[in-house]
Amino acid sequence: MTSVRRRLVPYFLLGPGIIWLILFFAVPMYFMARLSLYSGTVFQGNLQFDWHWANFKDSLDLYHSQFVRSFIYAGAATLIALVISYPLAYAIAFKGGRWKNAMLLAVVAPFFTTYLIRTIAWETILSDQSPVVKVLTDVGLATNGHVLATAGAVIAGITYNFLPFMVLPLYASLERIDPALIEAGRDLYGSPAAVFRKVTLPLSAPGLVAGTLLTFIPAAGDYVNAFFLGAPNNQMIGNVIQDLYLKQTDYPAAAALSFILMALIMVVFVVYIRFAGSEALMGEEARP
Amino acid sequence: MTGAWRWLREHAINIYAGLAIAYLLIPIAVIIVFSFNDPAGKYNFNWVGFTLEHWRNAFGISDLNDALKTSIELAVLATVISTAIGTAMALALVRHEFVGRRPANFLIVVPMATPEVVMGASLLSMFLIYGIGLGFQTLLIAHVMFCISFVVVTVRSRLIGFDRSLEEAAQDLGADPWTTFRKVTFPLILPGIVAAALLAFALSIDDFVVSNFNSGTTVTFPLYIFGAAQRGIPVEVNVIATLLFLTTVCAMLFTVWQQRRAERMTQARPQQEGEPAIPIPAGSAASG
Amino acid sequence: MSLKPLRTTLVAASVLAAALALAACGSGGIGGGGSENVSTVTVTGKPSGELVISNWPLYIDKQTVPDFEKATGIKVKYIEDVNDNAEFFGKMQPLLAQGQSGGRSLFVVTDWMAAKMHELGYLQNLDKSAIPNVEKNLVPQLRHPSFDPNRDFSVPWQSGMTGLIVRTDLAPEIHSICDLFNPKYKGKVDMLTEMRDTVPLVMKSGCNGNPPVDLSHATEQDWLNAIDEIKQAAESGQIRRFTGNDYARDLTSGDVDAVIGWSGDAVQLQADNPNIKFVMPKEGCMLWSDNMVIPVGAPNPTAAEAWMNYVYDPKHQAQIEDYVNYVSPVQGTKQVLLKMDPSVANNQLIFPSASFTKNCDVAPTLTGAEEQKVTQAFNAVVNG
Numbered sequence: 001m002t003s004v005r006r007r008l009v010p011y012f013l014l015g016p017g018i019i020w021l022i023l024f025f026a027v028p029m030y031f032m033a034r035l036s037l038y039s040g041t042v043f044q045g046n047l048q049f050d051w052h053w054a055n056f057k058d059s060l061d062l063y064h065s066q067f068v069r070s071f072i073y074a075g076a077a078t079l080i081a082l083v084i085s086y087p088l089a090y091a092i093a094f095k096g097g098r099w100k101n102a103m104l105l106a107v108v109a110p111f112f113t114t115y116l117i118r119t120i121a122w123e124t125i126l127s128d129q130s131p132v133v134k135v136l137t138d139v140g141l142a143t144n145g146h147v148l149a150t151a152g153a154v155i156a157g158i159t160y161n162f163l164p165f166m167v168l169p170l171y172a173s174l175e176r177i178d179p180a181l182i183e184a185g186r187d188l189y190g191s192p193a194a195v196f197r198k199v200t201l202p203l204s205a206p207g208l209v210a211g212t213l214l215t216f217i218p219a220a221g222d223y224v225n226a227f228f229l230g231a232p233n234n235q236m237i238g239n240v241i242q243d244l245y246l247k248q249t250d251y252p253a254a255a256a257l258s259f260i261l262m263a264l265i266m267v268v269f270v271v272y273i274r275f276a277g278s279e280a281l282m283g284e285e286a287r288p
Numbered sequence: 289m290t291g292a293w294r295w296l297r298e299h300a301i302n303i304y305a306g307l308a309i310a311y312l313l314i315p316i317a318v319i320i321v322f323s324f325n326d327p328a329g330k331y332n333f334n335w336v337g338f339t340l341e342h343w344r345n346a347f348g349i350s351d352l353n354d355a356l357k358t359s360i361e362l363a364v365l366a367t368v369i370s371t372a373i374g375t376a377m378a379l380a381l382v383r384h385e386f387v388g389r390r391p392a393n394f395l396i397v398v399p400m401a402t403p404e405v406v407m408g409a410s411l412l413s414m415f416l417i418y419g420i421g422l423g424f425q426t427l428l429i430a431h432v433m434f435c436i437s438f439v440v441v442t443v444r445s446r447l448i449g450f451d452r453s454l455e456e457a458a459q460d461l462g463a464d465p466w467t468t469f470r471k472v473t474f475p476l477i478l479p480g481i482v483a484a485a486l487l488a489f490a491l492s493i494d495d496f497v498v499s500n501f502n503s504g505t506t507v508t509f510p511l512y513i514f515g516a517a518q519r520g521i522p523v524e525v526n527v528i529a530t531l532l533f534l535t536t537v538c539a540m541l542f543t544v545w546q547q548r549r550a551e552r553m554t555q556a557r558p559q560q561e562g563e564p565a566i567p568i569p570a571g572s573a574a575s576g
Numbered sequence: 577m578s579l580k581p582l583r584t585t586l587v588a589a590s591v592l593a594a595a596l597a598l599a600a601c602g603s604g605g606i607g608g609g610g611s612e613n614v615s616t617v618t619v620t621g622k623p624s625g626e627l628v629i630s631n632w633p634l635y636i637d638k639q640t641v642p643d644f645e646k647a648t649g650i651k652v653k654y655i656e657d658v659n660d661n662a663e664f665f666g667k668m669q670p671l672l673a674q675g676q677s678g679g680r681s682l683f684v685v686t687d688w689m690a691a692k693m694h695e696l697g698y699l700q701n702l703d704k705s706a707i708p709n710v711e712k713n714l715v716p717q718l719r720h721p722s723f724d725p726n727r728d729f730s731v732p733w734q735s736g737m738t739g740l741i742v743r744t745d746l747a748p749e750i751h752s753i754c755d756l757f758n759p760k761y762k763g764k765v766d767m768l769t770e771m772r773d774t775v776p777l778v779m780k781s782g783c784n785g786n787p788p789v790d791l792s793h794a795t796e797q798d799w800l801n802a803i804d805e806i807k808q809a810a811e812s813g814q815i816r817r818f819t820g821n822d823y824a825r826d827l828t829s830g831d832v833d834a835v836i837g838w839s840g841d842a843v844q845l846q847a848d849n850p851n852i853k854f855v856m857p858k859e860g861c862m863l864w865s866d867n868m869v870i871p872v873g874a875p876n877p878t879a880a881e882a883w884m885n886y887v888y889d890p891k892h893q894a895q896i897e898d899y900v901n902y903v904s905p906v907q908g909t910k911q912v913l914l915k916m917d918p919s920v921a922n923n924q925l926i927f928p929s930a931s932f933t934k935n936c937d938v939a940p941t942l943t944g945a946e947e948q949k950v951t952q953a954f955n956a957v958v959n960g
Contacts, residue, residue: 010384013376014392017436020373021395024433025402028410035413042669044948045696062956084308091305101544105537106309110316112536114494116513117529120521121315124322124333128831146763148831149816163312213401221403224496228517231763232810232818232958238405238497240959245409245501247662248955249669251416258409265403331825351656416670505657505667505678518659518822519633 029262036255043249055256063240063257067264070236073151073226074219077158081166081215082208084159089170089207090200093177107167115161119228122157123148126229149231157225162218166211173207174200213272217265237261316533323526331520342523346531349524355512356528362424362508363492366431371485373432374439381440382447399437407434408501415502422504430502431495435488442487446480479547486539493532614697614729617870619706623882628653628875630664630683632866633821634844635734637899644886650879655680660769660820661689672698672871681874682883688772688939690730690867691723700870701728706881709888713907718865722941730867731884732905737839737854737928737936738773739861741823745851747833752858754783756834757805762814766823766835767806771954772939773862774818774836778802780937781859788859791937799942799950807957818958827852839925840902854925860935865905901926 036055040046060067092103110118125132126147133147147153177200185199186192223238237257244254296303322332326339347353377396380386399407411430415422454476458468496510503511513525633656641652658664664685671678672693685693693699704711710731724730742750747761756765768774779802782788786805789798809815816832817823823835824845834855842854870880886892890908897904898917903926904910913921924932942950 007386010380010386013380013384014386017373017377017440018392018395020433021399021436024411024429025399025407026395028407028414031414031417032406032410035417041948042673043665043692043951044944062952063959066959084311087301087304088308091301095302095305103305103309105540105544107312109533109537109540110312112490112494112540113316113319113529113533114510114513115496116510116517117319117525118315120513120517121318121322124318125315127333127829129334129829149763160312160315217401218403221405223405231813231816233813235959238403241405241409242500243955243959245412246666247660248951249662249666250952250955251413253952254409255413258406261403262406262410265401265406269401331828333825333829419670419674421674421676422670504670507657515657515659518820520825 032255032262033259035251036259038252038255041248041250041252047251052252055252056260059253059256060260063237066235066237066240067261069234070220070238071264073155073158073234073236074216074222076155077162077219078166078212078216080155080159081163082212085163085166085170085211089167089174092167093171093174104168104171107164111164115224116228118161119157119224122153122160123228126153126156148229149234151230151234153229154226154234154236157229158219158222161222161225162215165214165218169210169214170204170207173204173210177203209272213269217269220265221261319526319533320530323523323530325523325526327523332523332526342527346524346527349522351507352509352512352522352524352528355507355509358424358506359493359509362427362431363489365428366435366492367485367488369428370432370435370439370488371481374436374484374488375443375481377436377440378443378447382444396437396440399434400441404434404497408498411498412501422502423506426502426504427499427506427508430498431492434495434498435491438487438491439484442484443477443480446477446483450477479543482546483543486536486543490536614694614699614701615872616701617703617706617874617877617881619703619878619881621878623648623650623876623879625876625879626651626653627682627879627883628655628680629880629883630655630657630680631733632656632658632684635684635866635900635902637896640887640892640896643892643895644883647886648879648882650882652883658684661686665689665693668698668871672696672873674873676873677871677875679875680871681876682868682870682880684733684866684868686770686772686864686866687721687723687730688941690869691941693869693871694724694729698872699729700872700874700877702731702870702884703877703881706878707731707885707888709885713888713890715905715907718905721865721938730869731888732865733868733887734840734900734902735863735865735905736902737856737861737863737925737933738768738770738777738836739839739857740834740855741827741837741842741845742834742853742855743827743830743832743851744853744855746830750834751855753777753781753836756836757783757809757814759814761833762812763816764831764833765815766817766819766826766832766837767815768823768836769818769820769958771951773864774806775799775802775950775954776862776937776939777836777857777859778805781857791940794940796946796950800953803950803953803957806954810957838902840900843901843923843925856932860937861933863933863936863938897926903928 034049037049037052038047039050039052039055040048088107092100092107096103124130127133128146128148136147181199181203182195185195189195189198220236221238223236223242226234226236226239241254241258241261244250244257248254322335323342324338324340325332325335326337326341327334377392381389381392408430411426411433412422414420415426420426450473455468455472458472459465463471494510495508496514499508499511500514507515509528513521516522516525627650629652631654635656636654641654644650645652657667664683668678668683690699710727714727714732718732718735719727721727740750740753740756742748747764749755750761755761756767776791776794779789779794779798780791784805786801789802806815810818817826819826819835821838821841823832823837824841826832827835827837827845828849837854839854839861842852845852846854868880868884870877874880887896888906890906890912893904893906893909894912894916897909897913898920901920901923910921910927920926
């Protein structure tokens with residue numbers, strides 16, 4: 001192969017994918033932005049492009065509480081997921097031994113059932129009549145035998161559904177830690193707690209960053225959990241966007257809200273990456 | 289007593305891991321158990337009695353079958369296309385030098401971290417503005433789009449760990465680059481490609497949010513469930529979900545077994561004790 | 577990877593430029609309302625071929641479609657994908673705006689949605705010569721509705737009443753819409769997402785110290801006031817959920833004591849659990865009809881009209897009615913059912929007497945800016 005052709009090979013390999021992603025991921029964002037500036041609605045038959053910036057203010061006025069709520073729920077779920085996942089990932093990475101693969105499979109396998117059915121299964125498990133709820137009420141975690149249609153149920157659902165997004169990156173970075181470093185730490189610090197704090201935890205930072213982002217961001221836009229497990233006052237911004245697009249066909253307002261959500265997510269993304277180090281997300285990029 | 293206490297402390301984390309995994313599997317157990325239920329009315333929420341009727345009659349509901357057929361066709365096509373595109377991209381990223389690496393990486397990573405609501409809504413915005421009819425084609429476009437990133441990351445992580453001395457050996461023996469690729473490289477990275485394809489398939493068949501926005505009147509399996517959720521999900525849905533789950537788990541196990549074989553064949557470098565066979569991309573799992 | 581600002585900006589800028597260029601050729605795909613001239617179906621020849629129908633779920637018995645296929649030789653594809661008027665509109669609108677119907681020749685939507693679709697030019701007028709049974713048998717009170725005074729484009733499929741459906745074993749004292757606001761039932765009531773059922777009921781029931789509204793003179797402010805009452809109930813957790821048909825699940829499981837629901841569902845639910853009963857609210861109910869309409873771009877309007885004619889034969893209607901249990905728009909059905917299944921014929925919910933529905937109203941129509949404002953306000957409440 002000639003040298004020139006050799007140099008062109010990567011572009012041919014990358015080409016289709018990059019074009020597909022640009023055409024169907026990046027460009028639609030532009031169209032969503034454009035749609036958010038339309039005025040009127042389909043229902044009134046007067047939809048048109050109008051530089052109608054008022055859409056942003058109007059829809060925020062109506063739905064700002066859902067935005068706040070979404071970030072709170074997603075944040076809570078991410079935190080809980082982190083607390084649940086870290087020891088689990090640690091156990092698989094360091095204590096797994098022969099069982100590593102089986103455990104990883106067990107973590108990932110549940111997510112081979114349909115997302116909707118999993119969530120509906122939680123509806124069954126948490127319904128007022130179920131034994132689980134009775135136990136929770138006795139323990140004091142639930143008020144008056146009523147778990148469904150509460151914020152708690154929604155957060156629990158989100159946590160469950162996004163757990164692998166937290167476990168797997170954490171596992172990946174924990175597993176990559178050179179055992180020699182842990183050995184050295186033990187010699188230096190003695191107590192297991194100190195070793196953990198000074199050696200393991202910092203070395204697992206890339207996984208923490210990736211896991212947190214990959215959990216928080218999709219969770220903030222989720223609506224399935226709130227739809228099945230929540231009450232009207234637990235609805236998230238995803239529910240609103242879905243409703244406005246698909247039921248009310250109020251496209252301009254829907255597009256405006258979606259655009260704002262994306263902008264906020266981008267801000268979180270960029271800030272987090274700046275703060276935590278951009279290498280973290282592209283773990284593999286540390287090597288060529 | 290101290291002996292037992294110490295045993296507990298040493299194994300605490302393993303016990304915890306066991307509990308966490310049990311928690312992950314609870315809804316799956318509920319889904320499977322309720323596929324054997326014989327509900328009195330339309331709603332499959334309370335356990336009534338055991339029956340094999342719905343298993344025997346699993347494909348008895350024509351709407352459900354149509355939806356399932358559509359989902360499978362969609363998933364197969366999306367998998368083939370996205371795996372081809374994604375593998376090519378991964379090869380380019382790992383093996384070649386080119387301009388624009390960082391923007392390319394960015395473009396690949398961002399879709400994985402974008403809320404599905406935003407991806408679905410923006411595609412819908414574009415299709416609406418262009419007046420493109422929603423249906424199977426638009427679904428396919430959307431599915432390929434979100435699968436590409438996951439395929440790239442999965443294959444890339446396999447490629448990075450790949451030992452190139454075998455390729456060098458082949459070339460020393462006189463093989464040209466294309467033959468080397470065909471006879472040495474490709475068979476060895478095949479397990480990684482298969483794993484990526486499996487992931488893409490699972491993502492596609494399970495997708496709800498993006499499909500909800502871009503399907504128009506076409507019904508996929510998750511969309512069927514969403515529609516049926518209002519008036520009672522037939523037990524056959526649980527049966528099919530269980531079947532899908534078992535199939536995917538078996539496929540995963542098969543892939544793992546194949547990888548073990550492949551790795552044993554390429555014992556060019558000493559394997560770390562307990563290194564997992566499942567490729568772990570920086571955060572990915574089948575999800576809604 | 578460090579986000580090299582300049583390079584990324586350059587890439588983003590070029591993508592944007594490309595997109596703008598693409599957008600320049602983007603046409604007004606959305607909201608291009610149907611044509612100004614409403615087309616009329618002309619029935620040609622003997623009905624044949626394939627007929628695709630979209631209807632609400634559980635709105636037909638199992639025998640009618642096979643019987644129709646045998647009688648006419650038309651092959652029917654019956655799709656139950658209308659779960660909610662607005663949702664169905666959202667799904668169909670992009671197609672209808674292009675003059676297409678997604679393969680469907682007939683669908684069934686509620687009065688106000690039929691009116692709206694007609695207004696937007698998405699429906700065809702009917703060829704009345706092909707539906708003599710309708711002309712003959714349509715009940716008098718449905719012949720001249722305000723939204724379609726000559727029944728040019730719609731033919732009722734079923735009518736119904738919206739009222740209270742109650743678990744009489746859990747909450748026997750509920751007899752009024754206002755009872756749903758009683759803190760005693762906090763978190764144990766559902767209301768409908770269908771705005772034109774829920775809000776007019778609250779308006780005319782005069783709850784929470786507000787005077788009852790005369791629906792024939794309801795103003796925008798009346799709507800907004802009622803929506804505000806509902807909003808407070810939702811925010812305080814008084815209302816458990818806003819639902820479509822799925823209130824049935826909450827009632828069956830006992831998660832709620834009472835809901836605003838539809839009469840036909842109550843009949844079916846009662847068969848499964850005798851404690852679930854339709855309760856006519858003290859202040860009266862809402863009356864509505866679901867209508868068969870033929871959209872623009874319908875592939876087989878001739879067959880669609882044959883269907884309409886077929887179901888307006890009292891014998892065939894009785895068969896449907898026996899299963900569906902809503903209020904039949906076809907005269908002569910009761911007589912047939914008296915012989916077939918007297919319990920259905922004598923059921924007040926299926927053949928209501930005038931006195932039973934004396935306080936019932938049809939939902940007032942909303943148009944234009946008023947409609948948009950009220951709809952947005954209600955959506956904001958339903959979406960929390």
